[in-house]
Amino acid sequence: MTTTRTKAARIRRVHADGTTCDHQVHPRTGQPKDPSSGCTGRTGYSAHCPGCGQTITHDLRVVVSEALKYRHHHNA
Ligand SMILES: [Zn+2]
Numbered sequence: 001m002t003t004t005r006t007k008a009a010r011i012r013r014v015h016a017d018g019t020t021c022d023h024q025v026h027p028r029t030g031q032p033k034d035p036s037s038g039c040t041g042r043t044g045y046s047a048h049c050p051g052c053g054q055t056i057t058h059d060l061r062v063v064v065s066e067a068l069k070y071r072h073h074h075n076a
């Protein structure tokens with residue numbers, strides 16, 4: 001049986017400058033929970049498309065995940 005399934009891409013949280021945010025942030029505001037963490041605040045989400053290598057970035061997580069699911073179709 002052959003199932004064509006795109007590998008689930010990991011969606012990262014990113015800062016305004018595009019760097020990965022691994023800090024504890026408030027889910028709604030994106031503001032850092034710990035002011036001493038050096039976090040500038042989470043402003044968006046980014047994912048690396050496993051199909052074409054393109055990076056998709058948006059301030060809404062759902063947009064990134066839908067772009068990966070629907071807008072990005074690869075018949076590799
Ligand atoms: Zn951060």
Ligand SMILES: [Zn+2]
Pocket residue numbers: 049050051052053054072073074
């Ligand atoms: Zn792609």
